[in-house]
Amino acid sequence: MFSRLFSLLLKASLLVRILASPVPPQPQVAAPYDVIVVGSGPAGVIIASRLSENSSRKVLLLEGGGPSYWVTGGREGPAWLAGTNLSRVDVPGLYSSIYSNPSTNLLCQNKIRAYGACTIGGNAAINAGLFYEPPASDFNLYFPAGWKYADLVPSINRLYQTQPSTNNPSLDGLYYQQSGYTAAKQWLAGNAGYSELDINANAARKTKVFGHPVYNYANGKRGGPVISYLQTALKRPNFQLQSGTWVQRIVRSGSQATGVLVNVGGVTSTIPLTSKGRVIVSGGALKSPELLMKSGIGDPAVLTTLAQANQLGGLPSSQWINNTAVGAKLFDNPNTFIAMEGPSLQAYNYQYDSPIPADRDLYLAKKSGHYSFAGGSCSFWDTVTRADGTVAGVQGGLGAAGFQAYTNAMTVTMNIYGTSGLKSTGKVELGGGPDFLPGPSGSVYYSNPQDAQDIASFIRRLFDALPGTGLRPLNIDPASSVAQIVAYITSWTPYTRGQVNHWSSSCRIGSCVDVDTVVLGTRNVHVVDASILAPLSVNPQMGVMIAAERAWERVNRLMMV
16 A cells, blocks of 8 residues: 555645756665654644754655745646746735635635645745744743743744845845835824834844844745755755645554644555654644544544544544644734825735736846745834733734725825734634645634733824825724724724734644644654744744754754753
């Protein structure tokens, strides 16, 4: 069965290696792996790459989806990319097209009940590429001992050394779409008391600050761990990336994982672990809890439901592992879109099939201009201190163009998020049909009314600084009281209660996994992805990568014993 599985992989799925290297012959009898990493998102790529630095370890990185970037075999893109060795993933300016021209090759199709990527690179292959270092306070306030900021400094330094980033992505050295940034300087710095700064060079400051967005791009193209870490790992003979391979469950004997059950093209088989091997689950904050639950690890009430629906593969209840923190405390940033109009603003609309010829040619010739970044001009942060002294983080940004009913040439969209310190969380629920797909519960956003109060206070402060700027919000009255803003942002409209899809926190350190990222109740099953993070003050992508670097230190130490 296993040899048939690998034959199918060679014929029907992508087995990624350095393009100049042949695919090595596959063994007829499966040799066990020392490490099996499930999921090739940012965390999975990083920890698999780091663990394979020890040449004595056999490391297998599994991905259910297929190619994305050109270097992975991705070829999807508009006609104007023909002959360029670029896929749509490689071009930063095509980021927003994933919504207007969605891809069945990149997105999770019938795998999750939410928006997300199932492809090599995970969400780093479809998101804007924003790359913000979390402030030290996030780790010191919300993470357990062993994961404080001082513990993470080596991880942060390694990440900066390995992963390129920039706040000026156009290779001609020019900033584009700066009408929003110029307006923000008058509005935020001139009227609201904000400081303009280099965001990552001043990562600790998240109160009344703004600056140019930072992206993990490289050479005018989308970057990320697939471009940095993975390309190095693929040169190692002890490392293998295998895509088109869906992991159905972790095979285990009691608390000890012995392998993973996979499905490739309808054929199921088990990939075994060595006696001291480890499974690292890196499928993201929705998929990772799903895999644990379907492996008999989770809340007994959930496992009972799954068993009754034959979703546990006949695993007897005596083999279940009671861990009620699996899937609990799921977090996403509650988002509000506010259309901002002003005589000085100039909207820019990205086009998938027919970009402005001069902009298309500038990007293709020099990796410069509008298509060298995802769009938008400015990111800003503040904090809200409550009566009890606790603090909520809030974040905003100005986009490239308007949204929904407000799309004139002088309108851009402002995004407003709540971030660290918010009180509302939900859980990962399995449902949506016979396959019991994971999705968020209804309590993720504003289940605690304090969050809406905090975010509305932030918006009110921003509106207070508008006079004299020429800017005005279109979808909400700038004279609205905090109570009126609360009512608006918690209502159901195209502009409110928006999912940012920054899913995190569904298998947190200290309750679901221990400080070594081992799932409580198991001996050798780990979770390393956004699931283990507490909510951060910034977009979570860089935080996920930092966590993967730190997890490598912890797991590597365990494997050296």
